[in-house]
Amino acid sequence: MPNDAISTMPTIMGNRPIIDTDGCITNLAAKRPVVIVTAATRLVKIEESGTYFINEGTAGSVNFTLPDVVLAIGCEYWFGNCGTVGASGFNFTITGTPIDVMVTDADIDADTISFATASKMVGNSFHVYSDGCLWITCAEMTKVVAGGTIVTVTS
Amino acid sequence: MPHDSTSDMRVLEGNKPMNDTADAVYLMAYKVPTVTKAASYTCKVSESGTHFIASASATFTLPAVTNTGCEYWFASSSLTATVTIAGPAVDNLIVFNDLAADTIATDQPNMLTGMIFHAICTGTKWLVTAEVGNILQVLTIAT
Numbered sequence: 001m002p003n004d005a006i007s008t009m010p011t012i013m014g015n016r017p018i019i020d021t022d023g024c025i026t027n028l029a030a031k032r033p034v035v036i037v038t039a040a041t042r043l044v045k046i047e048e049s050g051t052y053f054i055n056e057g058t059a060g061s062v063n064f065t066l067p068d069v070v071l072a073i074g075c076e077y078w079f080g081n082c083g084t085v086g087a088s089g090f091n092f093t094i095t096g097t098p099i100d101v102m103v104t105d106a107d108i109d110a111d112t113i114s115f116a117t118a119s120k121m122v123g124n125s126f127h128v129y130s131d132g133c134l135w136i137t138c139a140e141m142t143k144v145v146a147g148g149t150i151v152t153v154t155s
Numbered sequence: 156m157p158h159d160s161t162s163d164m165r166v167l168e169g170n171k172p173m174n175d176t177a178d179a180v181y182l183m184a185y186k187v188p189t190v191t192k193a194a195s196y197t198c199k200v201s202e203s204g205t206h207f208i209a210s211a212s213a214t215f216t217l218p219a220v221t222n223t224g225c226e227y228w229f230a231s232s233s234l235t236a237t238v239t240i241a242g243p244a245v246d247n248l249i250v251f252n253d254l255a256a257d258t259i260a261t262d263q264p265n266m267l268t269g270m271i272f273h274a275i276c277t278g279t280k281w282l283v284t285a286e287v288g289n290i291l292q293v294l295t296i297a298t
Contacts, residue, residue, distance in 0.1 A: 008188060009188075012170070012171060016171050017171070017172050018170050018171065019164065019166060019170050019172070019184070020186075022184075022186075023164060023184050024164075024184040024185050024186045025172065025183065025184065025185035025186070026185075026186050027186065027187075027188040028185040028186065028187060028188065028204050029188065029201060029202065029203055029204050029205075030203060030204045031203050031204075031222075031223070031224035031225055031226075032203075032224045032225075032226050032275060033224060034223050034224045034275065034276070034277055034278065036277065036278070045177075046177045046179065047177040047178045047179050049177075049179045050179070052224075052226075052275050054277050054282070074182060075179075078275075080249075080275070080277075080282045080284070082249050082254070082277060082280065082282055084254075119252070120251070120252050121252075122249065122251070122252050122253065122254060123249050123250040123251040123252060123253060123282070123283075123284065124251065124284060125273075125282070125284045138286075140273060140284035140285065140286050141251070141284065141285065141287075
């Protein structure tokens with residue numbers, strides 16, 4: 001039974017989050033939803049906002065399609081690559097809905113984003129969120145020095 | 156007394172977060188727990204969501220790999236403090252091009268601050284990525 005004795009998060013009746021005088025949940029202690037994906041395609045849902053998708057496909061790339069950017073205002077997702085090291089073509093692609101709504105490096109109307117270096121894809125992730133007009137994207141990579149992973153963008 | 160007039164977050168009875176029609180907490184406004192450590196530390200499952208700040212060099216050891224969805228952030232507040240992330244056992248980390256790493260750490264003396272490690276448990280491993288402030292930031296990985 002959850003209760004506030006095992007967390008510093010203030011709660012009501014031992015297990016209900018409470019907001020503070022600034023209107024915020026204070027000291028949020030939470031476990032993030034994690035979804036393991038092995039299929040070739042995955043339609044991401046609005047109600048999955050906050051989810052960390054883990055690509056463990058073994059047969060090749062996974063294509064994640066984001067929800068409509070307008071309807072998904074405030075939604076955010078993470079996508080991590082945990083598949084086979086060095087497997088050629090093992091990757092994932094994130095596709096915005098509709099086209100031309102992804103913001104990435106030096107590009108404000110991209111269609112898709114993915115990793116590029118076939119042998120250096122594992123251990124990297126993307127974080128994306130919608131502001132109601134655009135999907136803002138950020139690559140979280142463990143190694144970015146020369147020889148590291150390069151991001152591929154299609155516009 | 157907390158109440159919903161100070162936030163756009165939808166609440167019940169003035170202070171209890173509620174879900175919207177898509178079954179997500181609507182416009183969740185929250186503050187992250189931040190904890191400063193001056194020595195090595197073993198993270199607890201009940202601290203999931205915490206941002207750990209190292210004021211001196213420290214090794215942060217993660218909980219068991221069965222704690223799906225647990226996540227932490229790690230950073231340094233000292234120009235001389237090295238941050239090392241260690242799995243609960245050897246081969247428990249997924250990092251750059253490595254499915255079975257032991258530890259990952261900040262490296263270069265002049266690049267210890269301005270980056271954040273994010274660790275999330277997949278249920279079988281810990282995926283650790285880095286949000287770097289400079290593309291020249293170098294990390295050390297033990298395999």
